[in-house]
Amino acid sequence: MKLKHLSLVTFRNYLTLEVDFDPGVNLLIGSNAQGKTNLLEACHLLATGRSHRTSRDQEMILWQEEGYHIKGLVQKKATNDLLELHVNRQGKKIVRINGILQPKMASLLGQLNVVFFAPEHLELVKGDPSIRRRFLDIAISQISPSYLHHLGQYFRVLHQKNAFLKQERPEATLLDIYNQQLSEHGSSIIQKRKQILQQLEKHAAVHQSILHSTELLRFSYQGAVDNNIEHSKLANQLYQQMCEKTKEELLRRTSLIGPHRDDFIVYLNEKTLRQYGSQGQQRSVVLSLKLAEAQLMETTTGEKPIIILDDVLSELDAERQHHLIQALKSMGQTFISSTAMPPVLSGLHGKVIRIQEGRIQTKEN
Secondary structure (H helix, E strand, O other): OEEEEEEEEEEOOEEEEEEEOOOOEEEEEOOOOOOHHHHHHHHHHHHHOOOOOOOOHHHHEOOOOOEEEEEEEEEOOOOEEEEEEEEEOOOOEEEEEOOEEOOOHHHHOOOOOEEEEOHHHHHOOOOOHHHHHHHHHHHHHOOOHHHHHHHHHHHHHHHHHHHHHOOOOOOHHHHHHHHHHHHHHHHHHHHHHHHHHHHHHHHHHHHHHHOOOOOOEEEEEEOOOOOOOOHHHHHHHHHHHHHHOHHHHHHHOOOOOOHHHOEEEEEEOOEEHHHHOOHHHHHHHHHHHHHHHHHHHHHHHOOOOEEEEEOOHHHOOHHHHHHHHHHHOOOOOEEEEEOOOOHHHOOOOEEEEEEEOOEEEEEEO
16 A cells, blocks of 8 residues: 555645655655645544544635645555545635545545554553544444444444433433443444454564564554453443443443543563553653554555654664664565654655755755
């Protein structure tokens, strides 16, 4: 899977942009605030329908313009697909795939699989649980349409239940119906997250060993239901947990149980990395986890995802930089942004894209 061409119109600081990409390595070089991250953000948007930086579409529209347009040509093993996304200031979103209008933004997921690694992802281990939930949701949604379906239905019902809980006198019968629907979709989400987390653990452990780490790496899913329960019983236990929390939910007027509250813990030698790990250990695990995500996508879909590294190399020491670059050689198309040409990249062949004030110059490296 490769992004062959990208077109931008009034997106961020780009009035217009047309650029062809190398099928291997693409180096985006330029000073800060020139448009490197904006270009990579557009790639991420085209792949997931979401920005990694903001939830406000208006922020991504060039000043005083009415909307933005992103178009990308994606090469797969069997087909070439044209993806288009148009968003206006009123919030209307239009998605087309090969010229055909799509019913929703989620239609983009799976069309261009992407692994995005930015400095803020170094918070994946020690940051808020919502960061880890988002990591899992984006990774799994790109490779599992059924997971995306259950996730969408779960949050649709969750929104309805939370609005219901804020009423003056919520009716218990309707609350029970919400809990039944949430437990049905929620159990599928939890089961898939656990399954994927086990696979990520295996892939990440390999990269940990390459980084000369001898510590035992383990991921543990944390939620309201028993981790060892059979899938057939999971929905019922989740439903029972929700029912037990009814009084507290009515008092606090929000949903307290479900995958929207879950987390996963990273252990090194059975000690929580978040509390006891050094900064170097935490960065090694995050690096391993991101590389594991790429391998998981390839083994699941048969297509290599594109890898995006947004100013990450400067956050890693020389050894981790070297391991990352060596690992990338066996992976798919790669985009790397930096303020200057890092020495570790000097031997790589690809395209150099220099960016200044929303304009680009390209040359082969």
